[in-house]
Amino acid sequence: MAGGVNSNFRLNISPTPLVIERGDGAYLYDADGNRLTDYYLGMGPMILGHKPQVIVEAVTSQIEKGILLAGQTAIEAEAARLVCEMVPCAERMRFGSSGSEVIQAALRLARAATGREKIVKFEGHYHGWFDNVLWSVAPPLDAAGPREAPVPFAGSKGQLSTTAEALAILPWNDLAALEKRLAVGDIAAVLMEAAMCNAGAIHPLPGYLEGVRDICTRTGTILIFDEVITGFRIAPGGAQEYFGVTPDLATFGKAIANGFPVAAIAGRADLMELCATGGVLHGGTYNAQPIAMAATVATLKSLTPALYDAIAGNGTRLMDGLRTIFASAGIPASVTGFPQVFHVAFGLDTPALDYRDLARMNRPAYVAFATALLERGVRVLERGAWFMSSEHDQGIVDETLAAAADAVGALRRRNV
Numbered sequence: 001m002a003g004g005v006n007s008n009f010r011l012n013i014s015p016t017p018l019v020i021e022r023g024d025g026a027y028l029y030d031a032d033g034n035r036l037t038d039y040y041l042g043m044g045p046m047i048l049g050h051k052p053q054v055i056v057e058a059v060t061s062q063i064e065k066g067i068l069l070a071g072q073t074a075i076e077a078e079a080a081r082l083v084c085e086m087v088p089c090a091e092r093m094r095f096g097s098s099g100s101e102v103i104q105a106a107l108r109l110a111r112a113a114t115g116r117e118k119i120v121k122f123e124g125h126y127h128g129w130f131d132n133v134l135w136s137v138a139p140p141l142d143a144a145g146p147r148e149a150p151v152p153f154a155g156s157k158g159q160l161s162t163t164a165e166a167l168a169i170l171p172w173n174d175l176a177a178l179e180k181r182l183a184v185g186d187i188a189a190v191l192m193e194a195a196m197c198n199a200g201a202i203h204p205l206p207g208y209l210e211g212v213r214d215i216c217t218r219t220g221t222i223l224i225f226d227e228v229i230t231g232f233r234i235a236p237g238g239a240q241e242y243f244g245v246t247p248d249l250a251t252f253g254k255a256i257a258n259g260f261p262v263a264a265i266a267g268r269a270d271l272m273e274l275c276a277t278g279g280v281l282h283g284g285t286y287n288a289q290p291i292a293m294a295a296t297v298a299t300l301k302s303l304t305p306a307l308y309d310a311i312a313g314n315g316t317r318l319m320d321g322l323r324t325i326f327a328s329a330g331i332p333a334s335v336t337g338f339p340q341v342f343h344v345a346f347g348l349d350t351p352a353l354d355y356r357d358l359a360r361m362n363r364p365a366y367v368a369f370a371t372a373l374l375e376r377g378v379r380v381l382e383r384g385a386w387f388m389s390s391e392h393d394q395g396i397v398d399e400t401l402a403a404a405a406d407a408v409g410a411l412r413r414r415n416v
């Protein structure tokens, strides 16, 4: 394997990418026999934790019926019905296999519907690894140009440079900048994480999403929410339900199937139907793979109000506990986001409002903290994100807080 891994996001993990043998509930067990409380949760999907019994049973019984059937199945219809019931914008939907991929479908639909080519993308927002969206995801600030008009910054070598010409990169949480750009009249879609959850965890400013919705409606621009992280995680209907703003199209992945490779695009019937009758191609050998659909149905049926309440309670306890630990150790840190997915940024006294604020955080100090936590049996992402599952109960949260207090003490003693 190139670099010993199968995704670049597993490459630069210190002290080394871990070899994991199994997961159970809130825990992972590595090849050296260590038990780790897991806040990676598969990079977000495992909202029910590792190996939930309902999913094990659902996929085990589905596999008895075959593997890939390349025809319509009752299980995919049931999964689609659940998505349409839960997600406010979902008049019609389609399944795919990864977030990156369904975002491409959303862009294609928006271009076909409007006859325009350009897409507004916001600095610091991640929409998958494909050439046409991997711009200005994590630009170094000295190469990013002025805040009001960021210079597109490539996320990878080998990326087709002309794809940047079809993007307008804007600062997020800034209505005036969007209003000005959309007035030109050449934008097919505005693509955004409705709450930033990939780079950090930043809420939209009050009125921002409503304002974006209004400008898009007035200018005939398609509003796309990338809910790959927020979908089914921060509320049954994702960020659009949480904030009460309905986009034209939305993309989902991760928590939709608790770890099975399932993604979805959903939205207005007239837009989605372009796939069927409007000449827009959307395909995929593994779309609506029946075993993954069984996992989707089992996951979505498990997402009860009681489950969200439990995660919210334990997640809030964890966020508050971390804030107290950092404050009493004199560490400037912001703990922001949602109890189901939050972000810790060292070096920020006030919560970030956009990527540029966030980029000022003290990454080396946070990596040292994450490493100290790992030594104490707690696994958190080095970029600062913490994902919660229904398996992280009060006892586990309290153990994590004890480990965090101990890790902070050790860093203080080493003057980190």
Ligand code: PMP
Pocket: 043, 097, 098, 099, 100, 101, 126, 127, 128, 129, 193, 197, 198, 226, 227, 228, 229, 253, 254
């Ligand atoms: N959008 C967002 C907001 C994401 O966080 C991710 C993945 N981390 C993607 C899109 C891409 O999804 P995938 O990795 O399934 O292609």
